[in-house]
Amino acid sequence: MMSRIDDERYSFLAFARNHVFVTLFGIVAPVLLFACFIGYPIVYTIYLSFFEWNGMAPTKTFVGLANYSYMFGDKYFYISLENNLKWLVVSLAFPVVLGFLIAYAMRVRAVYFPTLLRTAIFFPVTMSLVAVGLMFLLILNPIFGAFDTVLRALGLGFLVSEWFGDYRIAIYTLAFVGGWAFTGLPMIFYFAGIGDVPKETFDAARIEGAGHLRMMLRVALPQLRSVTAVVVMLTLFESLKAFDLIAVMTKGAPFGRTNVLGYLVYLESFWNSRFGYGATVSVAILVLSIAIATLMLGTVFRGAFDV
Amino acid sequence: MGRSSNKLTRRKFLRTTAAIGGGAAASAFGLNSARAAPIELRYFYRAAWPTSETYANWLIDEWNKKNGDRVHVTGSSVDGETYKTKQTIELSSSSPPDIFYSWEGGRAAEIIKAGFSADLTPYYQKFGWDKSLNPASVTLATFDGKKYFVPTEIGASVVWYRKDLHDKLGLSVPTTWDEMMANAQKAKAAGIAPFMLSNQKKWPAQFMWSAMMVNKYGLDAYQGLIDNKIPWTDPRAVDITAMMQKLAEDGMFIPDFNSIDFAPAQVPWTQGKALYWYMGSFILGSFRGDQKECCQVPTDWFAFPAMSDKKPIMSIYDEDTVMIHAASKNKDEAAEFVDWMVSPAASAKKLEIDKPYASNASTDLSHLPEMEQRLGKAMADAGSYTFMHVDHGTPPAISDRFLDGLQGVLAGAISPQEAMAATETEAERVRGKIKT
Amino acid sequence: MSSVALLTERRTFKRLRFAAPRLFATLLAFILAAIWLGPLALMVMTSIKPNKEFLNGPFALPIAPTFEPYQKVWEGLNFGVLMQNSVLYATTGSALAVLLALVPAFALSRFEIPGKKYVFALLLTGLILPQQTVLIPLYAVLRSLHLLDTRIGLIIVHGVYGMPAQILILRGFMTTIPREIEKAAQIEGATDFQIFTKIILPLSVPGIVVGYTLNFIAIWKEFVFALVFLNSENILPVTVGMLKLNSDRYITAFNLPAAGLVISQIPIVILFILTYRGISSGNFVGSVKG
Incomplete structure (x- = not known):
C-alpha cells in the first residue's frame, strides 16, 4: 500500500503493522547495523573528544573542553x-x-x-x-x-x-x-x-x-x-x-x-x-x-x- | 625474497588455522587437548627494508626447523612507515604479539610506561646478553635500572664520502669542521654539491643537526634537550638551527633537497653529484644495492669532525630492538627466541642477507669490506652509549614538530627561533614547562 | 530507460553539426588522453627496466627488458595471496552491501515512511564519514564481536559501510521503475514481499550491477580499514601488501613498485573490460539523481 501520507493519524507503528517485511528488513535491520557499526563509532568519537588518552593506557583522563x-x-x-x-x-x-x-x-x-x-x-x-x-x-x-x-x-x-x-x-x-x-x-x-x-x-x-x-x-x-x-x-x-x-x-x-x-x-x-x-x-x-x-x-x- | 616457499606455505597454513579459530582460542585449545601441540609465539616486526623481511623469514624458518615441535613462531610484519600505527593497536589488543619490534628512546619509554614491556633483566642475566651484546646498545635498553628491550641491530652515524671524488679533487679526510667546510667549498667550486640531503620526508636533516649540536656544544647540552632539562628555545639549539639554515642558503646541500626522498637520493649519489652524506650505517643496505657487497661506487666514511675543542663524538644507537610483551604467557620461550635472534649464527646471517650491524659484539665481520669492518670496530670500541638522533630520543609528538621546524627553516620559510619555539610549545604540551 | 535513451541520443547528436573544428577538438582530446594514459604507460615501461638503466632518464626505452621485477614482487609480497584476498573482499563485501541495501532502497522508493527525512540524514552521514574518525571505536566493536583479524570481520565492515551509498543508488534506480505493474499486482492482493521479489528485484538488475561494480572498485581501493583490522599476512588485501613498496628505504629498484602497481591493476582491468559498457554508459547516474 502506498502513499498514505494524507492519512492524518498515520504513524510509524501503523506503518510497521501494515508492512512487516519492509519495516523489518528495510528499516529496522539497516538502522541496527548502522547504529552498531557507524552510529556507535560516531558517538564514541564524540565521547572520546572530551578525554585525553594515549591509545595504550587502560584509563582515559577526562579533560572537558580542553581538546576543543x-x-x-x-x-x-x-x-x-x-x-x-x-x-x-x-x-x-x-x-x-x-x-x-x-x-x-x-x-x-x-x-x-x-x-x-x-x-x-x-x-x-x-x-x-x-x-x-x-x-x-x-x-x-x-x-x-x-x-x-x-x-x-x-x-x-x-x-x-x-x-x-x-x-x-x-x-x-x-x-x-x-x-x-x-x-x-x-x-x-x-x-x-x-x-x-x-x-x-x-x-x-x-x-x-x-x-x-x-x-x-x-x-x-x-x-x-x-x-x-x-x-x-x-x-x-x-x-x-x-x-x-x-x-x-x-x-x-x-x-x-x-x-x-x-x-x-x-x-x-x-x-x-x-x-x-x-x-x-x-x-x-x-x-x-x-x-x-x-x-x-x-x-x-x-x-x-x-x- | 621468496625463499623456501614450502615452509612459507606451511607457516601461512598454520597462521590461517590460527586465524580462523581465533588466535587465543586456538592456542588455549592446543594446550589442553593435545599435549604434543607446540607453544605458539607471535613475532610482530617492522619491515622497514625489503631485506628485513627476507631476514625475518629466515630467522623464523630456522627456528621452527629446530624447535617448531616445541615452540612454534609465527611472524607478521608491517612496512616501516605504518608500523607505529599497528603497534599501538596490536599492543593493547586482547591477543598481543609475544615478541615485537620496538624503538629505543622516547617511543620505548612510552611503551614501557604503558606497561606493555616485560622486564627483561632476568633474561639478560640468564642468557648473558649484557656480555655478548655491544655495551653501548645495552645501556640504551636500561630504564630506571631495568632492561626492557634487546637490541638486534645497532647503527652509527658517520659522514660517508665518495672516495673517487675526494681523490679527484685532491682532498684529504677532514678532522675538524673547518677542514670539512674547506673541502665543501672546493667541491662546490667544482660543481659538486658538498652534502647530500634527502629531506622529503623530513627525518634526514636531524642527523646533521644533532651531530653539530653534540660536537659544538657537547653531549651534555644535547642530552639536556632530549632529557627535558633544557628547553628547545635554548640559544644553543637556535644557533645550530641557524647554522643549518646558513648551510642551506650557501648551497651546501644538493638542490631540491626537500623534494628528494631517501631511496631516490641514491641516484644522484651514484652519479657523483654530491661529495658527503651524513647518515646512519643502515644506509649500507642502500649502498649495497643489488650487489652482494658494498658499494656500487667507491665509498668510505669518517667520523663527524670536531667543531670545538671538545672531542668529537660519534652517534651510536640501537636501530632495531625487540621487546617481550608483558602479557605474554610464554615469556621464557619468547626469550629463547630472542636469544636466537642475537646469537652469533643469526647475527652472521644478518650481515649476509640484511645489513650491518648486528648487536652481538662477537659477530664475525671478516667477510665485510674493510671499510665496513673498520666502522664495526669503531662502534665496538666506543665503549658506552653516545647519543640518539632527535626522532629516536624524544617522544614522536616532539620530534615530529622538531622535524617540521627544521625542514621549514631549511626551506627558508620560518626562522630558527620560530622553529625552536614551535618545538618547545609542543614539548611543553607533552612534558610541561621546564623549571629553571 | 537510460540505455535506450543513450542510443537515440547518439543519433540526435550526429545530426547536430557544429561549426567548431572537430579535428582541433580531437587533438585536444588526444593530449588529454595522453595525460591520463601516459603515467600508466610509463609505469609499464619502468616495470621492465633493469635497475641500472634508471640513470638513462625516465623515457629511455628499456635496453634489456626484464620480467624479473614481476617475479620478485609476486614472490616477495606474496601477491597471489594478496590478490585472492582482495578479490574475496571486493566480491563478498559489495555483495553484502547490495544485499543489505535492497529492501531499504525499496522501502525508501515506494513508501511514505514517517521520519524518512531522518533516514536520509543518517545515510548521508554514513557517506560523509572519513574512515580515520571511526577507526578506534570500530576496532573495539570488532574486538568485542571477535571479528578482529578475520576475513569475515572486514567483509562485514565493508558491507555496512557500502550500504548507505548502495541504498541511495538503488533507491534512485527503483524510483524510475514505473508503478503500473505493481498497482495491478496490488489489486490482485500481492504482498510487499511478493512485489519486491517478483517485480522490483528483477527490474532492478541493471541498477544492482552498477551499484555492485562501484562498490567493488571502492573496496578494491580501500586500505585503511584493512590495515587496522587485519594482522595475519595471509588475509591482507593488495593495497595493504603494497604499502611495503612505499618504504622510503627501498633500494633504488623503482621497477619493483612499478611492477607491483601494474600487477595490482590487472584484475581491475579485467573487471573494467567485463563491465565497462555498464559503467561508462553511466546508466547509474539516472539512478543516483533519482
Whole structure:
C-alpha cells in the first residue's frame, strides 16, 4: 500500500503493522547495523573528544573542553582546514569542470574516438590511491621524474618546480594528482546526465543558433542540476576525506603544510598518541561536512534529491 | 625474497588455522587437548627494508626447523612507515604479539610506561646478553635500572664520502669542521654539491643537526634537550638551527633537497653529484644495492669532525630492538627466541642477507669490506652509549614538530627561533614547562 | 530507460553539426588522453627496466627488458595471496552491501515512511564519514564481536559501510521503475514481499550491477580499514601488501613498485573490460539523481 501520507493519524507503528517485511528488513535491520557499526563509532568519537588518552593506557583522563580549546588555537588545525578548502576548490575547478567539458564534447560528438578518451579518463578512478601516489612519486621526482623531463622538452623548463618540496605548491600538487584520479567520475556522471536531457531541448537551442558556450551554460547545465548536486556532494566528501594520497606521498611534509584534517586525525591519534585530540578533530570534520552538506542542500541544490 | 616457499606455505597454513579459530582460542585449545601441540609465539616486526623481511623469514624458518615441535613462531610484519600505527593497536589488543619490534628512546619509554614491556633483566642475566651484546646498545635498553628491550641491530652515524671524488679533487679526510667546510667549498667550486640531503620526508636533516649540536656544544647540552632539562628555545639549539639554515642558503646541500626522498637520493649519489652524506650505517643496505657487497661506487666514511675543542663524538644507537610483551604467557620461550635472534649464527646471517650491524659484539665481520669492518670496530670500541638522533630520543609528538621546524627553516620559510619555539610549545604540551 | 535513451541520443547528436573544428577538438582530446594514459604507460615501461638503466632518464626505452621485477614482487609480497584476498573482499563485501541495501532502497522508493527525512540524514552521514574518525571505536566493536583479524570481520565492515551509498543508488534506480505493474499486482492482493521479489528485484538488475561494480572498485581501493583490522599476512588485501613498496628505504629498484602497481591493476582491468559498457554508459547516474 502506498502513499498514505494524507492519512492524518498515520504513524510509524501503523506503518510497521501494515508492512512487516519492509519495516523489518528495510528499516529496522539497516538502522541496527548502522547504529552498531557507524552510529556507535560516531558517538564514541564524540565521547572520546572530551578525554585525553594515549591509545595504550587502560584509563582515559577526562579533560572537558580542553581538546576543543586547544584545537581552536592549533596552527596545524587551521593549516589543515585551509588545505582541505584548497583541495575542494581545486577539485571543483579541475576534475569537475574538465569532466563536464569532456562529457559535453563527447555527447555533441565534437571529438573523434570518444571511447578512447572516455576509457583513458575513467581508468584511474579504479586505481587505489596508494598505487596512484606511488606512481606520481616516481613521475614528479626532481631527479629522474618524467614530468620535469617533459616540461623541459616542451621548452617549459621554467615551470619546473619542487612539486613536493616547495611548501607553497605541495598541497596543490597533491590536489591535482587527486584530481587526475577523480576526473573520470564527474565525467561519467555528466556524460550520462547529458544523455538524459531531452533532445528537443538541444534541437531548439540549436535552431536559435546557440554556440557551444551557450549550449553548455544555458541549456545543458540547468537541466543537469541534480547531477551537479550529486557530483558536487561527492567532490565535497572526497576532499574532506583526502587522506590516502597524503599518507603515501608526503606525510604532511614539508613541515606540516600538506596536512589535511583527515591526516591530522591520523597523525595526532596514531603518531603522536593523542587519541582524544584526534577524536576532537574528527568531530570538527563531521560538523563541517554536515554543515556544508546541509547548507548546499538547503540553498543551491534545494530539492535536487527530492527527499 | 621468496625463499623456501614450502615452509612459507606451511607457516601461512598454520597462521590461517590460527586465524580462523581465533588466535587465543586456538592456542588455549592446543594446550589442553593435545599435549604434543607446540607453544605458539607471535613475532610482530617492522619491515622497514625489503631485506628485513627476507631476514625475518629466515630467522623464523630456522627456528621452527629446530624447535617448531616445541615452540612454534609465527611472524607478521608491517612496512616501516605504518608500523607505529599497528603497534599501538596490536599492543593493547586482547591477543598481543609475544615478541615485537620496538624503538629505543622516547617511543620505548612510552611503551614501557604503558606497561606493555616485560622486564627483561632476568633474561639478560640468564642468557648473558649484557656480555655478548655491544655495551653501548645495552645501556640504551636500561630504564630506571631495568632492561626492557634487546637490541638486534645497532647503527652509527658517520659522514660517508665518495672516495673517487675526494681523490679527484685532491682532498684529504677532514678532522675538524673547518677542514670539512674547506673541502665543501672546493667541491662546490667544482660543481659538486658538498652534502647530500634527502629531506622529503623530513627525518634526514636531524642527523646533521644533532651531530653539530653534540660536537659544538657537547653531549651534555644535547642530552639536556632530549632529557627535558633544557628547553628547545635554548640559544644553543637556535644557533645550530641557524647554522643549518646558513648551510642551506650557501648551497651546501644538493638542490631540491626537500623534494628528494631517501631511496631516490641514491641516484644522484651514484652519479657523483654530491661529495658527503651524513647518515646512519643502515644506509649500507642502500649502498649495497643489488650487489652482494658494498658499494656500487667507491665509498668510505669518517667520523663527524670536531667543531670545538671538545672531542668529537660519534652517534651510536640501537636501530632495531625487540621487546617481550608483558602479557605474554610464554615469556621464557619468547626469550629463547630472542636469544636466537642475537646469537652469533643469526647475527652472521644478518650481515649476509640484511645489513650491518648486528648487536652481538662477537659477530664475525671478516667477510665485510674493510671499510665496513673498520666502522664495526669503531662502534665496538666506543665503549658506552653516545647519543640518539632527535626522532629516536624524544617522544614522536616532539620530534615530529622538531622535524617540521627544521625542514621549514631549511626551506627558508620560518626562522630558527620560530622553529625552536614551535618545538618547545609542543614539548611543553607533552612534558610541561621546564623549571629553571 | 537510460540505455535506450543513450542510443537515440547518439543519433540526435550526429545530426547536430557544429561549426567548431572537430579535428582541433580531437587533438585536444588526444593530449588529454595522453595525460591520463601516459603515467600508466610509463609505469609499464619502468616495470621492465633493469635497475641500472634508471640513470638513462625516465623515457629511455628499456635496453634489456626484464620480467624479473614481476617475479620478485609476486614472490616477495606474496601477491597471489594478496590478490585472492582482495578479490574475496571486493566480491563478498559489495555483495553484502547490495544485499543489505535492497529492501531499504525499496522501502525508501515506494513508501511514505514517517521520519524518512531522518533516514536520509543518517545515510548521508554514513557517506560523509572519513574512515580515520571511526577507526578506534570500530576496532573495539570488532574486538568485542571477535571479528578482529578475520576475513569475515572486514567483509562485514565493508558491507555496512557500502550500504548507505548502495541504498541511495538503488533507491534512485527503483524510483524510475514505473508503478503500473505493481498497482495491478496490488489489486490482485500481492504482498510487499511478493512485489519486491517478483517485480522490483528483477527490474532492478541493471541498477544492482552498477551499484555492485562501484562498490567493488571502492573496496578494491580501500586500505585503511584493512590495515587496522587485519594482522595475519595471509588475509591482507593488495593495497595493504603494497604499502611495503612505499618504504622510503627501498633500494633504488623503482621497477619493483612499478611492477607491483601494474600487477595490482590487472584484475581491475579485467573487471573494467567485463563491465565497462555498464559503467561508462553511466546508466547509474539516472539512478543516483533519482
